[in-house]
Amino acid sequence: xxxxxxxxxxxxxxxxxxxxxxxxxxxxxxxxxxxxxxxxxxxxxxxxxxxxxxxxxxxxxxxxxxxxxxxxxxxxxxxxxxxxxxxxxxxxxxxxxxxxxxxxxxxxxxxxxxxxxxxxxxxxxxxxxxxxxxxxxxxxxxxxxxxxxxxxxxxxxxxxxxxxxxxxxxxxxxxxxxxxxxxxxxxxxxxxxxxxxxxxxxxxxxxxxxxxxxxxxxxxxxxxxxxxxxxxxxxxxxxxxxxxxxxxxxxxxxxxxxxxxxxxxxxxxxxxxxxxxxxxxxxxxxxxxxxxxxxxxxxxxxxxxxxxxxxxxxxxxxxxxxxxxxxxxxxxxxxxxxxxxxxxxxxxxxxxxxxxxxxxxxxxxxxxxxxxxxxxxxxxxxxxxxxxxxxxxxxxxxxxxxxxxxxxxxxxxxxxxxxxxxxxxxxxxxxxxxxxxxxxxxxxxxxxxxxxxxxxxxxxxxxxxxxxxxxxxxxxxxxxxxxxxxxxxxxxxxxxxxxxxxxxxxxxxxxxxxxxxxxxxxxxxxxxxxxxxxxxxxxxxxxxxxxxxxxxx
Numbered sequence: 085x086x087x088x089x090x091x092x093x094x095x096x097x098x099x100x101x102x103x104x105x106x107x108x109x110x111x112x113x114x115x116x117x118x119x120x121x122x123x124x125x126x127x128x129x130x131x132x133x134x135x136x137x138x139x140x141x142x143x144x145x146x147x148x149x150x151x152x153x154x155x156x157x158x159x160x161x162x163x164x165x166x167x168x169x170x171x172x173x174x175x176x177x178x179x180x181x182x183x184x185x186x187x188x189x190x191x192x193x194x195x196x197x198x199x200x201x202x203x204x205x206x207x208x209x210x211x212x213x214x215x216x217x218x219x220x221x222x223x224x225x226x227x228x229x230x231x232x233x234x235x236x237x238x239x240x241x242x243x244x245x246x247x248x249x250x251x252x253x254x255x256x257x258x259x260x261x262x263x264x265x266x267x268x269x270x271x272x273x274x275x276x277x278x279x280x281x282x283x284x285x286x287x288x289x290x291x292x293x294x295x296x297x298x299x300x301x302x303x304x305x306x307x308x309x310x311x312x313x314x315x316x317x318x319x320x321x322x323x324x325x326x327x328x329x330x331x332x333x334x335x336x337x338x339x340x341x342x343x344x345x346x347x348x349x350x351x352x353x354x355x356x357x358x359x360x361x362x363x364x365x366x367x368x369x370x371x372x373x374x375x376x377x378x379x380x381x382x383x384x385x386x387x388x389x390x391x392x393x394x395x396x397x398x399x400x401x402x403x404x405x406x407x408x409x410x411x412x413x414x415x416x417x418x419x420x421x422x423x424x425x426x427x428x429x430x431x432x433x434x435x436x437x438x439x440x441x442x443x444x445x446x447x448x449x450x451x452x453x454x455x456x457x458x459x460x461x462x463x464x465x466x467x468x469x470x471x472x473x474x475x476x477x478x479x480x481x482x483x484x485x486x487x488x489x490x491x492x493x494x495x496x497x498x499x500x501x502x503x504x505x506x507x508x509x510x511x512x513x514x515x516x517x518x519x520x521x522x523x524x525x526x527x528x529x530x531x532x533x534x535x536x537x538x539x540x541x542x543x544x545x546x547x548x549x550x551x552x553x554x555x556x557x558x559x560x561x562x563x564x565x566x567x568x569x570x571x572x573x574x575x576x577x578x579x580x581x582x583x584x585x586x587x588x589x590x591x592x593x594x595x596x597x598x599x600x601x602x603x604x605x606x607x608x609x610x611x612x613x614x615x616x617x618x619x620x621x622x623x624x625x626x627x628x629x630x631x632x633x634x635x636x637x
Contacts (some may be wrong), residue, residue: 085113086117090236095190099228103129106219106226117141118243122234123611126219129184133216135613140211140247143383148208150257157266158621159357160257161204166194167205167246167253168213179238180230185218187230189238196297196364197356199563200621202610211247214618223459239614244407261319263365266358269318270368277328280430280477281351281369284326289343290364290501295355297564299363304501306341312494327503331477333498335488337506338498342479347498348434350560351479355623373430373479374423374625378412378439379559380573384633385590386530389417389465391522392442395459404529408635409522411441413460418632420463421527424476426628429527431470434481446484456613461520469490469522472571490514528628530589532584532637540573542566542616548573548630550580555633560626568618569629571606572630574619578609591632598624 087575091113092128098105106125113120121137138527151157180187191213192203205212210529220230235287252353270282285307308314315325331389336344354369390402410418416439423431435443444464469492470476482488489495495510496503510543541549545566546558550573557563557572579593588596606619 085114085246087114088236088622091120092232092514093361095228095232095235096564098226099413101226101388103127103219103221103224103226106134115240115243117240118247118463120239126185126285129182129186129218129221129224131188132615133185133218133619135624136215136217136239138213138215138243140213140243142209142211142247145247146211146257147251148227149259151206153268155241155264155268155357156256156261157206158200159198159260159568162194162198162212162359163260164206164211164246164255165192165201165284167206168215168242171242171245177626179234180220180227182218182220182227182230183224184221186227187234188218188605189215189234191215191282192620193256194568195565196358196362197353198359199356199564199567200606201567201618202569202607202614203253203618205607213246214614216618217463236259259360264357264533266324267365267368268319269555270316270366271371272372273316274368277316278331279328279330279370280331280334280373280479282314282316282326282367282574283347283350283354284324284366287326287350288369289346289367297362299361303363306353306501306503309496309503309505311507316480326366328406328592329479330494331475332471332493333477333491334479334494334496335492335510336479336481336496337489337510338496340483343498343501343503344483345434345436346501347496348432348479348481352432353564354598355562356564370430370477371623372426372428372625373432374426374428375434375561376416376419376423377431377434377437377559377561378442379419380412381416382408382410382415382418382556382559382633383408383637384414385419385632385637387418387527387632388525388529389414389421391525392417392420392461392463393459397459400518405601413442415439416442416463419629422628422632423625424474426594426625428625429476429480431476435483435485436481442489446485461612464488464491465518465520467520468519471524486513487515487517490517491519491600526589528589528632530582530588530590530637531587532593532631533586534584537577537580537581540577540611540616542573543567545569550576550634550636553634553636555630555635557630557633563622563626565620567618568622568626569608570614571619572623572626573616574610574614574623575627575631575633576600579612579627590628590637594624594631595628596630 119139220227243335285342287306288299290303292298314328489510
């Protein structure tokens with residue numbers, strides 16, 4: 085390991101040289117309280133910023149009790165990352181002058197969710213922060229003096245402010261870990277109480293706008309109907325009352341703009357923990373819950389959709405259905421069986437984003453077009469068997485078809501964002517429907533061969549590029565940021581390079597990757613230079629969905 089003095093000498097030696105001379109800085113340097121690790125130097129001032137780590141010595145600093153469990157450690161790392169962001173934002177834009185990305189100092193972006201990321205790690209020995217630094221240049225000539233300001237003034241100041249335990253920081257960590265304990269308690273209580281989700285009274289579900297996940301000001305706060313109320317005694321907050329959504333089939337009805345989709349959106353995001361003040365921090369959903377929707381034009385690889393679609397006019401084999409351009413109904417059928425293959429036990433569906441002919445077919449249409457002439461068996465006929473025979477619960481937003489009332493165990497009505505239990509009235513209105521059984525099968529039969537991927541890149545938060553072959557992820561609605569998309573890029577590269585062997589199917593590969601993430605963390609599949617950007621935790625469900633959308637599979 086080199087010293088600060090050696091780093092200063094190197095900077096003096098390369099000052100005003102061509103930009104590529106910055107490469108000599110790669111290595112580790114001792115700064116006393118922390119190590120500075122320059123892992124990757126950008127090749128050009130206009131390229132992605134250089135990758136730098138601060139490894140702060142943690143002996144006797146933040147006690148291990150704050151991160152002794154996984155949920156606490158993730159919450160503490162998230163807190164430290166947000167602290168780093170606050171201090172970076174407190175500066176005046178760039179930390180140095182120059183061309184291109186000169187002087188930009190950034191870290192992994194954070195949203196309302198609390199996720200494990202590559203950007204921050206804590207152990208009893210060290211706090212390790214990964215940041216991106218635009219090494220300064222004028223034109224393409226090294227500006228060593230500007231970089232010195234970053235390395236010898238900005239970064240030491242950040243390390244001291246963000247990672248040294250102060251009384252205020254200790255108070256914050258007490259709150260952060262207490263919330264994490266309470267959230268974990270609710271997650272574990274879902275199984276005990278036979279619930280798929282819990283929504284605490286006092287939660288704020290509406291968001292600030294369609295492009296913001298911050299809570300809406302002056303919104304109607306959530307309150308559970310008495311008939312569905314569950315009280316949980318949390319380790320820190322004590323008794324908390326809220327609505328328990330039981331396993332089975334729950335239909336959310338109501339007029340337009342009354343809060344149906346808002347409740348479902350909160351349940352979608354409830355697979356992750358949220359920060360204090362989000363309004364949904366005590367909205368907790370089964371971690372395997374998956375949001376289904378129609379997705380026209382996606383590719384499908386050798387997928388068994390026969391429980392929904394059979395007897396196609398062109399005699400396509402729907403037990404090994406494949407297409408490069410799926411319709412609304414075939415895409416939603418594939419999305420459903422992929423969710424089942426990924427281990428999901430809860431399906432979340434909004435009628436507005438579903439293929440109508442996949443979801444339901446009313447009696448008059450069935451009289452006009454007989455079952456023998458209709459290749460689609462609607463989801464509504466399978467929904468009860470999915471639960472009774474396979475244990476798959478469904479939460480469904482419905483606003484137009486009363487047939488859904490016939491299959492529901494619980495019916496909620498959203499009325500001006502107030503939640504009412506109207507199950508009894510719904511059962512009075514329900515009429516008998518034809519139901520069909522579902523049998524478990526090998527939903528996805530496609531095996532995957534090894535493929536060397538040279539470059540994994542992002543195009544925004546919703547598109548991955550593997551050697552210029554794009555994977556469209558815009559309809560995976562539970563991806564909450566670019567860092568998760570970056571993680572999927574790295575995981576895809578890892579799966580295709582190292583796990584695939586021509587014999588393993590898509591579900592097997594997704595499970596192996598998810599198991600490795602759980603055991604070793606996201607860093608275990610992240611390249612050293614993490615060229616697609618910082619990465620964050622993703623679920624097995626999104627891994628499988630990403631694999632299934634790769635057209636060159």
